[in-house]
Amino acid sequence: MGEEKRQEFWRWTESNWKNPELDWENTKYITIGIDVGSVSSQAVILADGEIFSYGNMRTGSDSPGSARNVMNFALEVTGMPEDRMDYCIGTGYGRVNVPMADKTITEIACHARGANFIYGPEVRTVLDVGGQDIKAIQCDERGKVTNFLMNDKCAAGTGRGMEVFSDLLGIPITEVGDRSFQVEEEPEAVSSTCVVYAKSEATALLRKGWSTEEVLAAYCRAMAERIYSLVGRIGVVPSFAITGGMAKNRGVIDRLMPMVGLESAKTNWDTQIAGALGAALFGYALCQKGKGRKKG
Amino acid sequence: MITAGIDCGAKSTKTVIIKDGQILGKAIVQTGFDQKKAVHESLGKAMKEAGISREEIDKIGGTGSGRNSVDMADKTVNDIKAMGKSAHYYFKNARTVSDVGAEEGRAVKLDEKGNPLDFAINEKCAAGAGFFIEAMARALETPLEEMGPLARQSDKVIPMNAQCVIFAESEVVGLIHAKTSKEDISKSIHDAMASRIVSMIRRIGVNEDVVMLGGVAYNPGFMSAMKRELRLDNIYIPDIPEYGMAVGAAIAAAEEI
Amino acid sequence: MLANYGYRDASGDHFITIDTDKCNGCGECVTACPQGVFVVLDEDPNDPLRDDPVAVVVSDKKKKLKYECNPCKSTFNRPPLPCVIACGQGVISHSW
Numbered sequence: 001m002g003e004e005k006r007q008e009f010w011r012w013t014e015s016n017w018k019n020p021e022l023d024w025e026n027t028k029y030i031t032i033g034i035d036v037g038s039v040s041s042q043a044v045i046l047a048d049g050e051i052f053s054y055g056n057m058r059t060g061s062d063s064p065g066s067a068r069n070v071m072n073f074a075l076e077v078t079g080m081p082e083d084r085m086d087y088c089i090g091t092g093y094g095r096v097n098v099p100m101a102d103k104t105i106t107e108i109a110c111h112a113r114g115a116n117f118i119y120g121p122e123v124r125t126v127l128d129v130g131g132q133d134i135k136a137i138q139c140d141e142r143g144k145v146t147n148f149l150m151n152d153k154c155a156a157g158t159g160r161g162m163e164v165f166s167d168l169l170g171i172p173i174t175e176v177g178d179r180s181f182q183v184e185e186e187p188e189a190v191s192s193t194c195v196v197y198a199k200s201e202a203t204a205l206l207r208k209g210w211s212t213e214e215v216l217a218a219y220c221r222a223m224a225e226r227i228y229s230l231v232g233r234i235g236v237v238p239s240f241a242i243t244g245g246m247a248k249n250r251g252v253i254d255r256l257m258p259m260v261g262l263e264s265a266k267t268n269w270d271t272q273i274a275g276a277l278g279a280a281l282f283g284y285a286l287c288q289k290g291k292g293r294k295k296g
Numbered sequence: 297m298i299t300a301g302i303d304c305g306a307k308s309t310k311t312v313i314i315k316d317g318q319i320l321g322k323a324i325v326q327t328g329f330d331q332k333k334a335v336h337e338s339l340g341k342a343m344k345e346a347g348i349s350r351e352e353i354d355k356i357g358g359t360g361s362g363r364n365s366v367d368m369a370d371k372t373v374n375d376i377k378a379m380g381k382s383a384h385y386y387f388k389n390a391r392t393v394s395d396v397g398a399e400e401g402r403a404v405k406l407d408e409k410g411n412p413l414d415f416a417i418n419e420k421c422a423a424g425a426g427f428f429i430e431a432m433a434r435a436l437e438t439p440l441e442e443m444g445p446l447a448r449q450s451d452k453v454i455p456m457n458a459q460c461v462i463f464a465e466s467e468v469v470g471l472i473h474a475k476t477s478k479e480d481i482s483k484s485i486h487d488a489m490a491s492r493i494v495s496m497i498r499r500i501g502v503n504e505d506v507v508m509l510g511g512v513a514y515n516p517g518f519m520s521a522m523k524r525e526l527r528l529d530n531i532y533i534p535d536i537p538e539y540g541m542a543v544g545a546a547i548a549a550a551e552e553i
Numbered sequence: 554m555l556a557n558y559g560y561r562d563a564s565g566d567h568f569i570t571i572d573t574d575k576c577n578g579c580g581e582c583v584t585a586c587p588q589g590v591f592v593v594l595d596e597d598p599n600d601p602l603r604d605d606p607v608a609v610v611v612s613d614k615k616k617k618l619k620y621e622c623n624p625c626k627s628t629f630n631r632p633p634l635p636c637v638i639a640c641g642q643g644v645i646s647h648s649w
Contacts, residue, residue, distance in 0.1 A: 061473075106598045132463065145554050145599055149568065153560035153616035154421070155462035164462055193563035196422035196431070196461050197399070204329055230561060233568075282601055416628050420563035459616040460562070495620035499628050 015270070016055040018077040022047045029287040030085050032074070033110065033279025034067050034101065035092040039131045039159075039245065041066045042276040043074035045085075049284045053078045054273050067098040086292040087283035091275050093132070102293065105282055107275050108137055108148050114278030115241055116143025119265045124237040128274075129227060129246030131159035136231040143278070147234045154193075157226045159245045161195045162252070165219050168199055169212050177250025180220045182213045189222035190215075198222065216251065224255035231260075238262050243271040298348065299355045301546030302335055302369065303378070303539070304362030307398035307426075309334040311342035312542040313353065321346025322539055331365035339368070357549030359541050361400070371549045376404050376415045378544030383507040384410025385547055386534040391503035394493060395510045395540060398426045401493050405500040416499040422461045424492050426512055431461045432485045435468040436478060443482050447517025450483035464488070482517060490521035497526070507532045509540030554600060558610035559618040559648070567619040568648040569610055573597060576644045578606030585639030588621045590614050608644065622647070 024030060027047040035042045037059055044054040055073030059066045067090065075082060090098025091110040098104065115126045121141040128135040133152035139145050155161040166173045187210075192198040202215045210218075227246075240262045246252055257264065286292065298320070303310045305327060313321045323341030327334045335358075343350065358366025359378035366372060373381075375395070383393035383406060390410070394403040401418035418424030422431070433440045454476070458464040464485075471481050497506075506528060512518050513533040523531055534540055559568035569590070582591045590610055597607045614621050625634055626649075637645050 103601075105601050109599045109601060144602075147555040147557070148599065149557035149559075151560045153459050153463075154562035155460050156562065160462055160466070192420070194421055196427060197420070197563070207329060226561075233561075233566070234555070234557065285602060414628055416623075418564070424564070455613075457613075457616070459620075492620055495617075495623045498624045499626060501627065 014057040014073075016053065016073050016077050018053040019051055022050060022052050024052065024078060024080045024084060029087070029284055029292060030080070031087045031089070031280045031283030031287060031292075032071065032085050033089050033091065033276040033281070033283060034071055034098050035107070035110065035273075035275035035279060036066050036070075036090070036098060037130065037275070038093045040272060041070040041092070042273045043070040044273050044276040044280045045074050045078065045080075046277075046280040046284055049281065051277070054270075054276065056270060056272055064097045064099050067100065071100065087287050089279040089283045091279040102283075103286070105279055108135060108150060109145055110275045110278030110282065111135060111243070112137050112139040112145045112148075112278065113143040113281050114274035114276070115139070115243065116141075117277055117281060118267045118269045118271065118274055119239065119241045122239045123241050123265055125231070125235070125240045127227070127231050127240070127242045128244040129158065129242075129252075130244040134158060134227060134230055135244075136234050138234055138237060143281075149230065149234055151230060155195050156193045156198075157223050157230070162223065162246070162249065164195055165198065165202070166216075168202060169216055171212065171216060176216065176220070177254070179213050180216045180251035181254075183211070183217045186221070187214050187218045189225050190218045191222075193222070193226060220251035221255050223252050224259060227252070228256055228259040236260055236262065239265045241265040241267075241271075243274050247271065297354045297550060298352055299357065299546040299550045300339065300342065300353050301357045301359070301378075301542040301544065301549065302339060302366045303542040303545060304331055304335055304358065304360040304365055305397050305541075306361050306400070308538075309338040309360070309362070310539050310542040311338040312536075312539045312546055313342050313346045313348065314543070314546050319536070320348065322536065322542075324538065327362065331362040332367065335362070335366050335368075355546075355549040357545030357547070359545040359548075361397075369545075369549070373545060373548040375402055375541060376412050377548060378541040379404050379509060380406050380410045380412045380544070381547040382509060382534070382540045382544030385543065387505055387507055387532045389505045390507045390532065391505060392497065392500070393507040393509060394497055395508075396426045396493060396512045397510060398430075401425050401496055403493075403497040403500055405503065414500045416496045418492060418496045423459055423464070424496070426510070428461055428464070428489050429485065429512070429515070429518065431465060432468055435465040436472070436481060436485075438478065438482070443485070444515035444517035444519075446479050446482040447486045448520060450477070450479040452480045452483060453487070454480055454484040456484055456488035459492075483521075486515070486517040486521040487525075490518060490525045494522065494525040502526055502528075504528065505530070505532050507534070509534070509537050511538040513537035554597075556599060556609070558615050560616060564619070566648040567622075569618060569622075570646045570648070571608055571610070572644050572646075573600065573603075573607050575642050576607050577642070578608065580608070581639040581641070582608055582636045582645060585635040587624065587635070588614070590618070590621050591636065619649075
């Protein structure tokens, strides 16, 4: 039960939206991208490459169920029948479990494509820090990936790693950002990358008299340094965009950005739809190449 | 000659007192935050068990990650050397020795005299060390000592996807929710651990006889998995494997002229 | 595209980088690797609009690269890696 309460931070408000200016009946290609993540799922419907509608909701414990649920969520605002769709692409952590997908594409490719749409062709570096992985992607002006790395092996720097630490310190994850700055002097980062060993280090620091906020600050700094060095491995080229759950954690982001030395790109779109959006865009491109459900 | 060996490890500090090849006394205490205190306590307890006083000990050897805290040592040796001395002392044909500590896994290649030729370490990542099994035991809500026997009751092969303690905990919880039996989950955990240790050993080459030191040697599930993964019938284990490195330190101290 | 498969954890960087611009999908790396780390796919999962085959690191092995590659990376005597030699086109590089 305590686990569910802690998950509150990751509970985005579920939302769906329809573009009032588009009409599905006068469209050549309708494509849908479905992104099933470990925490949340999105579906984006495009009408000839323009965003027609989208849905964003929590992933249930049942991946195939999530795919269908979020697809229905995006469909219900449109009044469009499901079989009108010309192509369905699945992506994300649970992409193998999108039963209605015609094809699946990796999150890396979809994220870059989606970021290109959301932030414009100037975006060259995308950093996505999610619940269980960190993705650093470089792309060209068309949103094609030119360099990437994804870490999903080591929990350090991921949302899960942060959760474990905030548990240890007894700080609700939503307060991590603000509390980490309630220190007189910014401490040095904890020396262990490994979350398990960082926990031991934290316990020792608390015993030495460090305040909870100081230990938290030291850990957030360590996480920012780790994320920075990961994205540094592929190189940060402007413009630079950050997406994913960690983007909302001030404790890490506000320490990371000065290291990067760039402003992060802004958008009015909900950045969480980047993956599903990219998937739907690929669907559109493939339809134009004649590979859609309806031929020609 | 009476010698003492003190292994100050990340989690526990082990002392062994030896005379003429016989163990007179031994003790194990939690290292905690104060290494020097643990060292003194451990030595004190071992001396009490041996019924001897400090003056009767001729040489003291120190080893382990906290060996610099063994301030009374006549000689300190690094873990690699201690492992070599120990393995060779117990098994003259030992050519490969491995020790899985709480925070580090190590493997050493030995020559016929027990001198280290090469070594490999799994360090800084908890998944490559003993802590992994402990953490999984907690996730499985099972006492650590029951983990091994549980694993022995399964013959299923369920590869673990996660290679990190934190993610593995979630994976175990997922397996529990999927109604996988405790026996099968425990086997999966031990297989995953053994696979990482054996991979480390392969860096220095697997040459028989292979010796295992450390408390993990008591874990039948782990040792079965190790033999399977190494494709060996026999892995040699000394009587009190958790004192393996402490014995090595005592031997090293005795050799000091 | 530079595809970096692998991870960085507390023990270091363990990435195998495949330069897909130089890869022609010949499969020599697949044959050369004793651990089955590589596979050639008809389509690049990270570039769905590419029509040529490309080598990738097998999904299941990505998180275990340090362990998978250990047999070829002996601490004492480090001979050149079989995958790199078999390729001959400079497609594959290891970060450790």
